[in-house]
Amino acid sequence: MAGGWLPVWWTLLLVLASMAGEAVGRFVVEKNSLRVTSPPGLRGVYECAIGNFGMPQYGGTMHGVVIYPKSNMKACKGFDDFDLSFKPKPGGLPVFLLVDRGDCYFTTKGWNAQSAGAAAVLVADDKLEPLITMDSPESSGTDYIENITVPSALVTKKFGDDLKKALENGDMVNVLLDWRESLPHPDERVEYEFWTNSNDECGAKCDMQMNFVRNFRGTAQVLEKRGYTQFTPHYITWYCPEAFVLSQQCKSQCINHGRYCAPDPEQDFDIGYDGKDVVVQNLIQICLFRVANETGKPWVWWDYVHDFAIRCPMREKKYTRDCANGVIKSLGLDIEKINRCVGDPAADEENPVLKAEQDAQIGRGTRGDVTILPTLVVNDKQYRGKLEKSAVLRAVCSGFEETTEPDVCLSEAIQTNQCLENNGGCWMDNANNFTACKDTFRGRVCECPLVHGVKFAGDGYTHCEASGVGRCQINNGGCWKEARNEKTFSACSHEVSEGCKCPPGFKGDGIKICEDIDECKEKLSCQCKECTCDNTWGSYECSCGGSNMLYIREHDTCITKSSTSSLGWTFLWIIFLGLALAGVGAYAVYKYRLRSYMDSEIRTIMAQYMPLDNQETPNQHRPVEHADI
Structure with a gap:
């Protein structure tokens, strides 16, 4: 390409200029945990650096067994050439392929390992140094990058050597990759940033970026409208060193007198659009977001970026301010307000919007400088991995505090239902289709279910049974x-x-x-001489010989029906006669007591008028006996 060496030199110059004088800036390597569960000599937790390609399982874990290939140890060639396959056998653990660094791109190693059936790639460093981020190459001829889905991680040389030694000794090395704490989740809302660029002629990365915007737009807008997330777009710009401000290269790539620059879109100064056109469009998109945010509709930014890419592409020579205004008008936004925010690109003064963007590029807290485009920052941690809808949504969802994830995080768009395959290894009642498997964003859990108000109890893996009141209703x-x-x-x-x-x-x-129970055989009932026992299902029946016999179950005895009848009538007659005699006796007593009472009353009355012979009158005196004269 004519003049092709100039963009490379110019881009390098801009990068160096942007980093000059920023001593506090640094690149932070995003890491996740790697836990060795066996052998005992290696057991422990180790750090590894998340690769900037593939799909890290943010918010989840992956358990596997480590294998170091006997051939093609650097994985720079396809393993088919060596007749090697790392697909696990049925019931086997996923394979984490350990390969050596060097001789080819990191992405080449990842693609070859994935093609051979590996579930993850561990790259052992070839020198003693701090961990770095494995990035994707910028060169062409690497279309497979978009198809890499397995996660990758770089491990230190020492740890890699220890793994190889254990494998040489015949040990089985089991490893748990853990991404659950790779992104913090402090509250019920996730803040995330998308560092992007309006350039659409940068090859595979620009195509990947626009595909992401197209696919993620709807989900991002739902999350934003419902208040689950706070999204902010950002744009990287560089500045031109003061010694080159008046150069033709700086004038064509920068605005505001060399303060804000972008590389040439086609990497050729002689054709197409210039870097300053990209900076202006970046500025328009930032201002559009600010105006939309002020009106309470920040999600309109996604519509604008999506529509502008379709309506105003560089290859059709429509990447202009007029085309941008047409898109803005179609979305009902205030063009004048956006233009005032953009300001004058030719002015020899700072633009406050772009100045704020340059300040935001510098790392703060645990976040490093933003130097890679495109880049996602979730809860102030830089996302590593493939820029793909399901992978990014998984990362965003892992930023929520546990149990506060929105429904969209449990959709099929970001996860596979682990309960669909072998019921997730959990208990299941096939007859009634009850299962202890629950599929969650962070993976399946085996927990005995609650069915129609009845709680099942058990370990959830091999046994669950209905418990409590009402349990008999379920199975x-x-x-x-x-x-x-x-x-x-x-x-x-x-x-x-x-x-x-x-x-x-x-x-x-x-x-x-x-x-x-055969009550008859076991002599539990019907033991009287006259009894005949007949066993029934769940009970028994006793009878007595002859039609005139009756079985009394409570006393386990037989009696004749006639004697029972005679005895009954005799008993009744005795009761009747007894009652009659009692009545007569009671009447005689009554008459006697009444007569005695009447006699007593009559005597009392007569005594008052005519004393009786056996009574003395109080005033009566005996006659005086006179002496003989």
């Missing part, structure tokens, strides 16, 4: 139940909250079987 509480001859017996009782017990007349474990 009969897991107890035995059988019906015969219009009779139904069950070992589950609503009065018993746990366990199974065979009902009276049966014996067994109450779960799988309850057998009828």
Whole structure:
């Protein structure tokens, strides 16, 4: 390409200029945990650097076994050439392929490992140094990058050597990759930033960026409208060193007298649009977001970026201010307000909007400088991995505090339902389609279910059974139940909250079987001489010989029906005669007591008028006896 060497030199110059004088700036390597669970000699937690390609399982974990290939150790060639496959056998753990650094791109290693069936790639560094971020190459001929889905991580040389030594000794090395704390989740809202660029002629990365905007737009707008997220777009610009401000290169790539610059879109100064055109469009998009945010509709930014890419592409020579205004008008935004925010690109003064963007590029707290485009920052942590809808949404969702994730985080768009394959390894009642498997954003859990108000209890993996009141409504509480001859017996009782017990007349474990007890054979009933025993299912019937005999169950005895009848009438006659005699006796006593009372009253009255012979009158005197004269 004519003049192709100039853009490379110019881009490098802009990068160096942007970093000059920014001593506080630094690049922070985003990491996740790697836990070795076996062998015992290596057991522990180690740090590894998340690769900037593939799809890290943000918010989740992955358990696998480490394998170091006997050939093609650097994975710079396809493993088919070496007749090697790392697909796990049925029931086997996923394979984490350990490969050496060097001789080819990191992405080449990842693609070759993925193609051979590996579930993740561990790249062992080839020198003693701090961990770095494995990035994607800028060169062409690497279309496979978009198809890399397995996560990758760089490990230190020492740890890599320790893994190889353990494998050489015949040890099985089990590893747990853990991304749950790679992004902080401090509250019920996720703040995330998208560092992007309006340039659409930078090759594969620009195409990837626009595909992401197109696919993620709807989801981003739903999250924003419902208040689950706070999104902010950002744009990287550089400045031109003061010694080159008046150069043709600086004038064509920068605005505001060399203060804000961007590389040439086509990487050729002689054709197409210039870097300053990109900076102006970046500025328009920032101002549009600010105006939309002031009106309470920040999500309109996604519509503008999407529509501008379709209506105003560089390749069709429509990447102009007029085309941008047409898109703004179609979205109903205030063009004049946006233009005032943009200001005068030719003025020899600072633009406050772009100055704020340059300040935001510098790392703060645990976040490093933003130097890679495009870049996502979730909860102030830089996202590493493929710029793809499901991968990014997983990262955003992992930023929510646990149990506060919105419904969109549980959609099929960002996760596969682990309960669909072998029921996630959890307990399941196939007859009633009850399962202990629950699919969540952070992975499946095995937890006994609640069905129709009845709680199942158990470990969730091998056993769950209905418990508590009402348990007999669900699969009969897991107890035995059988019906015969219009009779139904069950070992589950609503009065018993746990366990199974065979009902009276049966014996067994109450779960799988309850057998009828033969009361006749075991001499439990009908033991009288005249008794005849007939066993029935769950009970028995006793009878007595002859039609004139009656069985009394409470006394386990037989009596004749006639004697029973005679005895009954005799008993009744005795009661009747007894009552009659009692009545006569009572009447005689009554008459006697009444007569005595009347006699007593009559005597009292007569005594007042005519003393009786046996009574003395108080005033009566005996006659005086005179002496003989």
